[in-house]
Amino acid sequence: MRFLDAVEYQGFWGSFWDIIWWFVAAFIFVAYLFALFAIIGDLFRDHKLNGFAKAIWIIFLIFVPFLTALIYLIARGKGMAERGAAQAKEYQAAQDRYINSVAGSSPSEEIAKAKSLLDSGAINQAEFDHIKSRALS
Structure with missing residues (x-):
């Protein structure tokens, strides 16, 4: 007599606690x-960290994964957080530089530039009025 014949087999979804576990x-x-x-x-x-030390950490992560991960988080956790924060700050600065490079200037800056061009004679009053109306819209 086989074991499954003696015990009713419920399958994977047969028991609520099996699913929870x-x-x-x-x-x-x-x-x-x-x-x-x-x-x-x-x-x-x-x-x-030099390449040899990185290789040792990787080898230990492969062969003794849970213990090595725990030791790494205890020994280097603070530095890990600092490096992550520094990288986030670097990404934020790069994003701000990009946004500033592609963003247009404010309407008041455009009007001030147009006024300086008008005062220097580079544009006439009609062009100044056009730039001003476009900046304010």
Whole structure:
């Protein structure tokens, strides 16, 4: 007599608690993957750590993953946060520079430029009025 004949097989979705444990295990695995990718990203972001040390960390992450991730987060967690904040600040500065380079000037700046051109004689009053009306619209 086979074991499945003696016990009713419920399948994967047969028990509520089996489903709950499956979701808990999936959550822990996904959280571990997030931590692992954050550690690997931090390893490559750190310019002070030499290539040999990075390779050692990667090898230990492959062969002793949970213990190495825990040790890395304890030993280098503060520096990891500082490097992440520095990179975020660098991205923000680059984004601000780009926005300032493509954004048009304010209406008052355009009118002031047009007024200086009018005063210098580069444009006439009709052109100044056109620029002013376009800036105010």
